[in-house]
Amino acid sequence: xxxxxxxxxxxxxxxxxxxxxxxxxxxxxxxxxxxxxxxxxxxxxxxxxxxxxxxxxxxxxxxxxxxxxxxxxxxxxxxxxxxxxxxxxxxxxxxxxxxxxxxxxxxxxxxxxxxxxxxxxxxxxxxxxxxxxxxxxxxxxxxxxxxxxxxxxxxxxxxxxxxxxxxxxxxxxxxxxxxxxxxxxxxxxxxxxxxxxxxxxxxxxxxxxxxxxxxxxxxxxxxxxxxxxxxxxxxxxxxxxxxxxxxxxxxxxxxxxxxxxxxxxxxxxxxxxxxxxxxxxxxxxxxxxxxxxxxxxxxxxxxxxxxxxxxxxxxxxxxxxxxxxxxxxxxxxxxxxxxxxxxxxxxxxxxxxxxxxxxxxxxxxxxxxxxxxxxxxxxxxxxxxxxxxxxxxxxxxxxxxxxxxxxxxxxxxxxxxxx
RNA sequence: GUGGGUGUAGCUCAGUCCGGUUAGAGCGCCAGGUUGUGGCCCUGGAGGCCGGGGGUUCAAGUCCCCUCACUCACCCCA
Numbered sequence: 378x379x380x381x382x383x384x385x386x387x388x389x390x391x392x393x394x395x396x397x398x399x400x401x402x403x404x405x406x407x408x409x410x411x412x413x414x415x416x417x418x419x420x421x422x423x424x425x426x427x428x429x430x431x432x433x434x435x436x437x438x439x440x441x442x443x444x445x446x447x448x449x450x451x452x453x454x455x456x457x458x459x460x461x462x463x464x465x466x467x468x469x470x471x472x473x474x475x476x477x478x479x480x481x482x483x484x485x486x487x488x489x490x491x492x493x494x495x496x497x498x499x500x501x502x503x504x505x506x507x508x509x510x511x512x513x514x515x516x517x518x519x520x521x522x523x524x525x526x527x528x529x530x531x532x533x534x535x536x537x538x539x540x541x542x543x544x545x546x547x548x549x550x551x552x553x554x555x556x557x558x559x560x561x562x563x564x565x566x567x568x569x570x571x572x573x574x575x576x577x578x579x580x581x582x583x584x585x586x587x588x589x590x591x592x593x594x595x596x597x598x599x600x601x602x603x604x605x606x607x608x609x610x611x612x613x614x615x616x617x618x619x620x621x622x623x624x625x626x627x628x629x630x631x632x633x634x635x636x637x638x639x640x641x642x643x644x645x646x647x648x649x650x651x652x653x654x655x656x657x658x659x660x661x662x663x664x665x666x667x668x669x670x671x672x673x674x675x676x677x678x679x680x681x682x683x684x685x686x687x688x689x690x691x692x693x694x695x696x697x698x699x700x701x702x703x704x705x706x707x708x709x710x711x712x713x714x715x716x717x718x719x720x721x722x723x724x725x726x727x728x729x730x731x732x733x734x735x736x737x738x739x740x741x742x743x744x745x746x747x748x749x750x751x752x753x754x755x756x757x758x759x760x761x762x763x764x765x766x767x768x769x770x771x772x773x774x775x776x777x778x779x780x781x782x783x784x785x786x787x788x789x790x791x792x793x794x795x796x
Numbered sequence: 797g798u799g800g801g802u803g804u805a806g807c808u809c810a811g812u813c814c815g816g817u818u819a820g821a822g823c824g825c826c827a828g829g830u831u832g833u834g835g836c837c838c839u840g841g842a843g844g845c846c847g848g849g850g851g852u853u854c855a856a857g858u859c860c861c862c863u864c865a866c867u868c869a870c871c872c873c874a
Contacts, residue, residue, distance in 0.1 A: 490867085656874070746835055
């Protein structure tokens with residue numbers, strides 16, 4: 378084992394995976410930018426207080442925060458997600474509403490690593506600040522949906538729910554606490570602990586002992602204000618209208634407690650249960666105000682890049698793009714001819730690589746083969762002396778000798794015009 | 797944070813239960829077979845503090861303890 382390795386919960390994304398990684402972000406931008414979302418890049422760490430607003434009852438805040446004191450004595454934290462940063466940026470810069478932004482970048486959560494769960498993990502997402510129009514919720518959800526579909530994913534389930542307004546949520550939580558209080562005897566110790574902190578989260582327990590108490594629990598649906606009911610009805614109607622399949626799940630509670638009204642989650646059915654949540658989001662109408670800004674509604678989502686890629690693996694879609702070069706130059710005269718040829722080729726828009734360290738022709742040809750190039754341009758002492766080169770098709774092994782000055786035109790004929 | 801599993805070559809893994817000379821295989825890499833030409837085949841080569849530390853023993857990759865890392869599940873989430 379080498380002395381230095383990646384820290385727990387982090388890893389290197391090597392080629393060709395890193396290319397796929399970037400391609401995924403590219404796909405996301407291609408879905409979201411035509412809808413008017415513009416890229417935002419907030420800092421990776423902020424004043425700890427920004428993230429504490431995510432909710433004191435959430436694990437993300439209470440036990441997973443990657444916080445530390447900097448040399449200036451400031452209490453800062455690596456961001457656990459983007460939403461709080463985007464809202465802080467909104468309060469700080471006061472852009473014109475609606476403010477529609479998208480992002481892509483790493484988040485940090487100090488958790489015990491596991492399959493599909495890292496301490497540094499990437500998300501792509503969008504946020505919209507300003508409107509509280511339920512049809513905006515529909516747009517937001519549909520963009521995530523379109524993105525997944527565009528990747529080729531077929532086994533994605535969309536679950537939606539409404540948590541109501543702040544008051545609804547509180548009343549419901551109280552009622553749930555009463556309900557579960559009556560079932561203490563049969564429930565798991567862990568669930569009882571959760572009950573103390575955040576009764577809503579108990580609905581999330583997957584333990585068999587808790588199942589009965591959860592099934593008989595009152596539904597959020599019966600505790601929504603009239604306005605929240607209407608909002609949610611408009612959201613689900615909108616989704617149905619544009620043909621985005623979804624399931625209403627009145628037990629759906631999300632991990633951050635800033636959510637109000639609409640919440641949703643994307644589940645990849647091809648993935649094991651512990652890692653099948655590939656994205657989620659919702660409305661957070663109080664968050665901007667909590668961060669010291671004006672009362673401003675917001676909606677958004679974040680999708681896990683790692684898990685989305687895992688889902689693609691499981692479904693066999695969205696393969697890594699090949700990073701192969703078109704031409705490989707073999708030069709057995711010392712290498713400087715290859716230097717000139719690769720430079721010329723790149724200047725006219727062709728990708729070209731070569732071998733180093735003056736290796737034998739056999740070794741260079743082997744490298745050419747491995748590079749995935751379609752043609753090899755070969756220069757030995759005869760060619761160097763005569764100002765010619767050999768162009769060899771690595772597919773069918775046909776080769777011809779041509780004047781070096783004819784190389785660009787010859788490649789156009791063999792490979793087509795440069796991309 | 798809690799519990800299980802695993803750490804041997806660049807990679808995938810034998811060998812560990814029942815301790816015993818220079819620790820193996822496949823793939824990959826390098827060289828040669830091919831005096832200028834890749835893939836296939838053949839031959840050879842390089843490459844291991846057997847995760848780290850301590851202990852038991854005449855002797856430890858193998859047994860015991862500790863530790864670190866990875867991994868899976870719970871929790872939680874992306």
